[in-house]
Amino acid sequence: MKGRRYLSDRIFRGIFLFAALFAAAMIVLLLVFVTVRGIQPFLPSYPERQSILPFLTGMRWRADQGVYGVGFIIINTLVGSILGGLLALPLAVLSAIVIGRIAPPKISQALTTVVETLAAIPSVVYGVFAAGKITALVDDIASTFGISTYGGSSQLAVILLLAIMTYPTMTSLTISGIKAVPLTLDSASLALGATKMETYFKVVIPGARSSIFAGFSLGLGRAFGEATAVSMVAGNALIGPTTSLFERTRTLTSTILAGLHETVGLDYDIRFSVGVVLMIIILVTNAMIFGVKRHFDKKAEGK
């Protein structure tokens, strides 16, 4: 009997190990595949060989002329995603305070369900909504300033869309962070003559800052990586960087996606290069957010 149980233990250990290795292998495989394909257009053997520097700093993406520069696309992606994320952040934190502290249990439960549902809505649905409603709104706003837009497809539409899409992720993480701050700290603060608002802003939110940063970086990850919905409102500008909120824009993801299945050769291969750039940007941004968080942690330890 002992022998058989020992054997099944070993078999299961093998299965677990395989599952873990499989997941790790998939990540490595994906990174290697995208990177290997992505550097192809820059190798000497490639028929329409591109140079790395003009590719990274180029301010034009003219497939019709064979000119591929992602410099302005990188800028547009960063501006759109970060502004979208920063717009969502205060809303997310304030909603989380309402849900985690202020609202009575039943309302808080209902609001949590709403936020979770928002997070689960597929991005293409957000895209349809944005293409139908947000663009119209942007167009209206632009026309009050006497500016005409390309049917509302613009940097502003992307920012608003990404703010809406990153909000649920940031909110649910912040809620769990706020719920993890012990209520005894609220009592301590109130007993020291702090108002409820002072308690939320000086004790509860700082106490939840790890989760707030985690939510922000996950939200930004979603913003950087969002392709479908963004493509529906970006307008895919050919040159840049976009300097006006009402001008068309182009993001790394919308560049990869646009006409992917109707193209071959360099125009197809170069999209892998764009993918490599996107992965690097996400890694660098996460590292920077981590750095900011470290700074806040240190500041919280003392002045």
Add this chain to the structure above:
Amino acid sequence: MKFMNRLKQNKDISTDSDIISAQSALVDNPDGVAFDIRDLNLYYDDFQALKDINMEIKDRSVTAFIGPSGCGKSTLLRCLNRMNDLIESSRVEGEIIHKGQNINSPDTDVVKLRTEIGMVFQQPNPFPKSIFDNAAYGLVCQGHKNKSFLREAVEEALIKAALWDEVKDHLKRNADSLSGGQQQRLCIARAIALNPEIILMDEPTSALDPIATSRIEDLITQLKQEYTIVIVTHSMSQAARVSDETAFFLLGDLIEFDTTDNIFQNPRDSRTEDYISGKFG
């Protein structure tokens, strides 16, 4: 007095009226009564947690509330700084007269009341901030920004709470790095920094080891020179050691309230005698 003078010098917030009101505390309480509790009833929904409580809590002395769990002693303590307001289902009837005012009145400025009446909780609950920021928290909420004022106030509070010598070299360290007993003294310092007249303590040593407990008890004895202290305790020996007067509660009733000596040596009520002699509890 040194502290009051410093408050006066700090131009940001303190006005002369603050000082007058603080100094006149004794004038407002001519009988030396910090709280005059009259016909106090408290309900959580339908459950009555306190029943017709009448008692006077003396100024500059230590009053202990004892009794078995659920007897209402902590609830009564939390009435004294209106912390029961935070429990939605609670409802209070009756008066608590403090400095000539009924603190149960809807006109009471609860935030100001809580700066005058400090509170220390059962579990040490320092904020996840530096030692300095913990001690300065109440003053910062009051709007004090002057760095040197805050530094002096923090130092004085930590000295009074018998913590200064242990932490003076690392005030920037997170309060989590302190031991449980140090954390509880920091919580006392945090309350003292606001220069309250009264400190409420809700079983302040129940989470501490015997050595940390005896340090807190020594501290209570020192603090009663300057402050009125009301302490809820599960430990009868603690009540006997630190308090001047003791109130015994049972199921929401105040059974007996007398000097600590009388309660422990000549209790008038047999239930008090049974409780202190350990027959139940």
